[in-house]
Amino acid sequence: xxxxxxxxxxxxxxxxxxxxxxxxxxxxxxxxxxxxxxxxxxxxxxxxxxxxxxxxxxxxxxxxxxxxxxxxxxxxxxxxxxxxxxxxxxxxxxxxxxxxxxxxxxxxxxxxxxxxxxxxxxxxxxxxxxxxxxxxxxxxxxxxxxxxxxxxxxxxxxxxxxxxxxxxxxxxxxxxxxxxxxxxxxxxxxxxxxxxxxxxxxxxxxxxxxxxxxxxxxxxxxxxxxxxxxxxxxxxxxxxxxxxxxxxxxxxxxxxxxxxxxxxxxxxxxxxxxxxxxxxxxxxxxxxxxxxxxxxxxxxxxxxxxxxxxxxxxxxxxxxxxxxxxxxxxxxxxxxxxxxxxxxxxxxxxxxxxxxxxxxxxxxxxxxxxxxxxxxxxxxxxxxxxxxxxxxxxxxxxxxxxxxxxxxxxxxxxxxxxxxxxxxxxxxxxxxx
Numbered sequence: 360x361x362x363x364x365x366x367x368x369x370x371x372x373x374x375x376x377x378x379x380x381x382x383x384x385x386x387x388x389x390x391x392x393x394x395x396x397x398x399x400x401x402x403x404x405x406x407x408x409x410x411x412x413x414x415x416x417x418x419x420x421x422x423x424x425x426x427x428x429x430x431x432x433x434x435x436x437x438x439x440x441x442x443x444x445x446x447x448x449x450x451x452x453x454x455x456x457x458x459x460x461x462x463x464x465x466x467x468x469x470x471x472x473x474x475x476x477x478x479x480x481x482x483x484x485x486x487x488x489x490x491x492x493x494x495x496x497x498x499x500x501x502x503x504x505x506x507x508x509x510x511x512x513x514x515x516x517x518x519x520x521x522x523x524x525x526x527x528x529x530x531x532x533x534x535x536x537x538x539x540x541x542x543x544x545x546x547x548x549x550x551x552x553x554x555x556x557x558x559x560x561x562x563x564x565x566x567x568x569x570x571x572x573x574x575x576x577x578x579x580x581x582x583x584x585x586x587x588x589x590x591x592x593x594x595x596x597x598x599x600x601x602x603x604x605x606x607x608x609x610x611x612x613x614x615x616x617x618x619x620x621x622x623x624x625x626x627x628x629x630x631x632x633x634x635x636x637x638x639x640x641x642x643x644x645x646x647x648x649x650x651x652x653x654x655x656x657x658x659x660x661x662x663x664x665x666x667x668x669x670x671x672x673x674x675x676x677x678x679x680x681x682x683x684x685x686x687x688x689x690x691x692x693x694x695x696x697x698x699x700x701x702x703x704x705x706x707x708x709x710x711x712x713x714x715x716x717x718x719x720x721x722x723x724x725x726x727x728x729x730x731x732x733x734x735x736x737x738x739x740x741x742x743x744x745x746x747x748x749x750x751x752x753x754x755x756x757x758x759x760x761x762x763x764x765x766x767x768x769x770x771x772x773x774x775x776x777x778x779x780x781x782x783x784x785x786x787x788x789x790x791x792x
Contacts, residue, residue: 362606362620362707363426363575365674370573372428375436376627376663376702377553382485384429384557390571390592396422398750399587399594401576401610402602404434405735406728408559409474409743410600415566417751422594423568424587426575430556432606433735436706438625438655438667440645441475442492443546444468446714446732448508449516455713456763463759465516468734471741472547478740479550483565484558486551487660491644495529495538501649502526502540509542520546533646534639535691541649549645549657552736559740576610581722598750601727602743604735605709611721617765618709618717618730622676625667626684626703627659628695636662639692653733654687663701664688676705708733711765716742718760726750726757730765 363369370386372378398414400407403425411421425431445452445468452461479488496502506523513519521544529538564570571592579599580586587594601611605620631639636658640646645657656666668687677683680703689696710732711717717730726749728742742760749757 361608362674363608366676366705367427367431370428372431372553373436373704373706374702375553375625375704376659376665377435377551379702381551381553381557384560387425387429387570387572390422390424390574390589390594392592394422394592394594396420396569396594396596398422398598398600399424399585399596400600400602401587402432402604402606403429403560403570403572404432404602404604405556405559405739406604406742406746407600407602408556408563409740410602410746411563411568411570411743412559412566413744413747414750415563415568417747419747419750421563421568422596423563423570424574424576424589424594425570425572426606428572429560429570430553433604433706433708434556434739435553436625436704437552437708437736438645438665439549439552439657439736440492440647440655441472441488441548441550441737442647442734443472443518443520443544445738446716446734449511450508460759460762462516464763467741467756467759468738469546471737474741474744475550475555475737476548478559478562479555481558481562483561484555486554486558488548488550489643489645490545490548491642492544492547492549493524493529493532493541493640493644493646494544495533495541495646495648497537497539497649499539505540505542505649518546520544532641532644534694537691538648543644547645550736551659555736579610579725581725583724585722585724597724599725600746601721601725601729604729604731604739605707607709607729611727613721614717614719614727614729616767618711619768620707620709622671622705622707623667624669624676624680624684624703624705625665626681626688626700627663627665629699629701630662631664633662636664639664648691654691656688656691664695680705708735712768713764713766715763715765716760717765718742718745718757719765720761
């Protein structure tokens with residue numbers, strides 16, 4: 360079964376809130392015949408579109424091949440959180456990589472947020488960036504650690520945009536009895552994810568990139584140049600960028616053994632009054648909590664609560680996504696019992712064993728970027744910029760990211776799903792204890 364079509368119709372965006380309000384682009388043509396490019400990019404999500412834009416700014420001739428629509432995958436379906444740093448904390452990165460490399464990884468993570476914030480100011484991106492993410496602790500025992508971590512970032516990393524929240528202030532900021540404290544990070548923020556992806560596409564096309572939709576890649580023939588084949592086209596290119604993330608399928612065995620697709624689910628309420636919005640989340644910040652299967656939520660510009668929660672590890676989405684999201688939403692906000700959900704949808708992202716992105720040079724002229732583990736809006740966008748500078752011969756940031764080891768899932772691609780289900784059941788039980 361193909362994740363590109365397992366839960367969606369070919370050529371159509373999902374029935375998400377984001378798709379319902381976006382000014383969608385006219386369909387791009389299907390790739391046909393023999394094409395030539397300096398760089399062939401596979402996937403038109405954040406990484407592929409950002410790479411196309413930044414490569415065109417450097418003068419490269421670029422072809423982008425997208426199996427569905429621009430921003431069809433996780434780039435157009437996610438919760439819109441743009442989070443500073445890396446997916447795991449600096450203490451863990453210091454233990455894994457040493458302090459010097461950990462500092463470089465922290466800087467790269469923050470450069471990712473800065474890039475999204477900068478790109479969002481372009482008129483082609485028809486949505487605003489909003490500052491602030493609250494990290495909410497669902498267990499009292501987590502609070503001391505999070506406060507100490509905020510102090511570490513302030514004192515050792517010079518990051519003065521984060522501060523601790525005690526229980527009372529957390530209850531004031533997030534109108535829920537579920538949380539015991541946490542932090543407020545004003546260096547992070549949120550944005551409409553599909554509007555941002557479509558804006559990147561507009562910018563890339565204006566810069567001269569050639570984008571093709573309904574053009575699923577069947578095979579990559581390594582070589583100099585490489586040849587990328589779809590059902591109806593062959594692209595000959597000096598460089599290839601794999602930017603498929605959770606929709607890679609069997610296109611590359613090395614990546615598939617290290618990067619696993621999982622499904623996540625999001626729903627939106629009907630619009631609320633500004634006063635109701637303030638009673639749930641003050642100052643238009645976003646919120647993510649400390650559960651292993653994270654709850655994450657924020658408000659749209661028209662005052663709808665956008666709530667993400669729940670995961671699955673097979674190909675098919677559950678038959679009742681609304682019920683799947685409503686359950687954790689009511690655990691956080693019992694006062695919303697009886698609220699109507701206007702939209703509910705699922706999407707496929709990709710994780711790695713250690714939750715760090717997988718940057719790899721698969722061959723001398725083939726690069727892969729994936730496994731963002733929920734931080735793809737920021738890191739995926741920056742990955743496109745890093746891809747462009749790496750092809751141009753400046754690989755310092757690529758080398759830092761690629762130096763982080765990405766373990767294979769036990770059993771590789773064949774056994775990763777059943778083993779992960781067992782692990783996630785254990786973590787889910789731990790969250791509830």
